[in-house]
Amino acid sequence: MIAGQVTKEQWKRFVQEGALDTSRISRRIAASWYECRKNGVDPYNGKGILRLESGDLQKKREENKRLIEIAVPFMKKLAQMYAQSNMIILLIDRDGYVLKLMGQDKARALATHINFTEGVKWTEKEVGTNAIGTALSTGEAITVNGPEHFSLASQSWGCSASPIRDEKGDVLGILDISSPSAAGYHEHLLGTVVSAAYAIEHKWQQLIKEEEIALMHHALECLGKQETSFFVADRHGRIVYLSPQAKANLNASRGGSIDDLPFSAAKTPVYSSDGGQVIGSYAAVPVKEAKPCGTGWAGTFSFKGVIGTSSTFKEVLEKAEKVSRTNVTVHITGETGTGKEVMARSIHESHAGRNAPFIAINCGAVPANLLESELFGYAPGAFTGAKKEGAPGKIVQADGGTLFLDEIGEIPAAMQVALLRVLQEKEVTPVGGDKTRPVKFRLITASNRPLGEQVQNGTFREDLYYRIYVYAIHLPPLRRRREDIPALIHYYFHQNGWPFSWTEKSLQVLQRQKWEGNIRELFNVLEGLYVEFQEETPTARQIEAYVQQTSSGHEETPPVPSLSVREQMEKDYLEKALRQHGGKASLAAEQLGIPRSSFYRKLAKYQLS
Incomplete structure (x- = not known):
């Protein structure tokens, strides 16, 4: 007799005396038998005992819905392959519960005699040594045939099982082929089960990649x-x-x-x-609270950014304070990085309070084919990939609060008509739907270029222009409020919890810069300086040398004329990341969560080195 074959006599001797010749039995079978004896498993029974009620089984299936969806097509193929054989194919979850069972009717009927059915728990502790339970216990594929089963009920069966692993290598479940004809059971079935389990794992890996893409898409929408x-x-x-x-x-x-x-x-x-x-x-993620630096602002209006001391910006705050007492439509202009959304949120909170919704969307950052559904929402089944329950859209989300449309000049012409109708009729119709919903919200818009010019060249509707251009606030660029730069620096250090010990001379270095990227560029430089010097206080000369290397006022490559606003924003993000990491593309790509290959393609596209 060759090692690995087990006879009924060996089983009886082990059950009665605990004696086992390990040279004549598989190492894994022997280890499992000893474990079953230790755990008090009944060798004369082995029928399934612990079985889920229908509601609990349904809950288990819901928890493993993705696994079932992937595995069932492969199980059906196996069932078709062995349709003329006396076999069943099973899918088991990581806890040992049978989720799905299919196959030949006669084999299914015999399986019910030992309670080998859907919902039963089929582990070593429950029914003794068996392919499913032992594969779960060891994490390895295995065949258990005839008397190799520890308990009598399964000894007329032959079974092969293989773990199915997830993307992290953890066991998702077990795939099993079993037959009540142990004498005619073929070892080659183990290879079939392992191959099918591997194919299921491959499909699972594809699913995880698709899910990660969907999550990144969700992040881009946010x-x-x-x-x-x-x-x-x-x-x-x-x-x-x-x-x-x-x-x-x-x-x-x-x-x-x-x-x-x-x-x-x-x-x-x-x-x-x-x-x-x-x-x-x-x-x-909670934003660190910081007290405004510089001179405070008395009155009902509370600006959430840095006020500073400049008379230029004080005039802006006076206008914002006046309009915050009303509910009129506001249009904010200013270069990129001047804090248009901070101003919009401050007006909103001073009028409606923090509990009312403030819904912001950058019309230039969202692809045109997504912007319509993002803004107006969509009905169930409006397009392929749509959520089955539909989505409300930003306008509905802003009901009772404020809708902030940044870069409104980027809205396509057809969408301008739909937005104009919403503002006139005070109701919105979702994409693909026919039911309107009344809405009431305050509209605040913003743009970094003159909308009047867009009206003149025909890219922006004149009637919509007059709808949104009711009360205008212009945010001055940073170079027009240089006296506020020290307050902005203090604020950013405080917000990030960094110690501040700069000299007046160091502050003057940054006050002399052009700051074409305004407050955003200033904060980027401060972040880069902190990465470069950490807790060490840089000298005025070191600050000036760093700024000369990184600031847009010195060595920035001129923007490509044909770039859209969204592309220019993407380029700005790439440049910022490169500056923060001293030009190291690998670290910049990691920070932005972009694969290196894609990152390098974007560098080439925007002529960044």
Whole structure:
């Protein structure tokens, strides 16, 4: 007799006396037998005992919905291959519960005699040595045939099982082929089961990649809200995207666990495109509170940014304070990086309060084919990939509060008509729907270029222009309020919890710069300086040398004339990341969560070196 074959006599001797000749039995079978004897498994029974009620089984199937969806087509192919054989194919979850069973009717009927059915728990502790339970226990594929089963009920069966692993290598479940004809059971079936399990794993890996793409898409949609602090995590709680503001507020990075975050996040589920599965979560990251630096502002209006001391900006605040007492439409102009959304949010909170919704979307950052559904929402089944329950859209979300449309000049002509109708009729119709919904909100818009010129050249509707250009506020560029730069520097250091010990001479270095990127560029430079010098205080000369290397006022490559606003924003993000990491593309790509190959293509596209 060759090693690995087990006879009924060997089984009886072990059960009665505990004696076993390990040279004549598989090492894994022997180890399992000893474990079963230790755990008090009944060798004379072995029928399934622990079985889920229908409701609990349905819950188990819901928890493993994705696995079932992937595995069932392969199970059907196996069932078809062995339709003339006396076999059943089973899918088991990581806890040992049978989720699905299919195959030949006669084999299914015989399986019921030992309670080998859907919903039963088929582990070593429950029914003794068996292919399913032993594969779960060892994490390895195995065949258990005839008397190799520890308990009598299964000894007429032959079974082969293989683990199915997820993207992290953890066991998702077990795939099994079993036959009540142990004498005619073929060892080659183990190879078939292993191959099918591998194919299921491959499909699972594809699914995870698709889910990560969907989560990144969700993050890009969230980026329509400028200066928003949030993260998006996958189903395992691994962070797949961390917004720039969230990075400034957290000691965390992409790939980290949300369990390690220093606060308890109120997470919102992110669903698959069909709406049937939770594929991850979204959560806002608390922004560090900071007291305004410089001179305060008396009155009912509370500006959430840095006030400073310049008379130029004080005049702006006077206008903002006046309009905050009303509900009129406001249009904010100013160069990129001057703080248009900060001003819009301040007006909103001073009038409506913090509890009313403030919904922001950057019309230039969202692709044109997504902007319509983002803004107006969509009805169920409006387009391929739409959520089955539909989506409300930003206008409906802003009901009772404020809708802030940044870069409104980027809205396509056809969408301008729809927006004009919403403002006139005070009701919105979702994409693909026919039912209107009344809405009431305050509209604040912003643009970094003159809308009047767009009206003249025909790219912006004149009637919409007059609808939104009711009360205008212009935010001056940083070079027109240089006296506020020290207050801005103090504010940024305080917001990030960095110690501040700069000299007056060091502050003057930054006051002399052009700051074509305004406050945003200033903050980028401050962040880069902190990365460069950490806790060490840089000298005025070191600050000047760093700024000369990085500032847009010195060595910045002129923008490509044909770039859209969205492309220019993307280029700005790339340049910022490169500056922060001293030109190291690999670190910049990691910070932005972009694959290196894509990052290098973008560098070439925007002529960045």
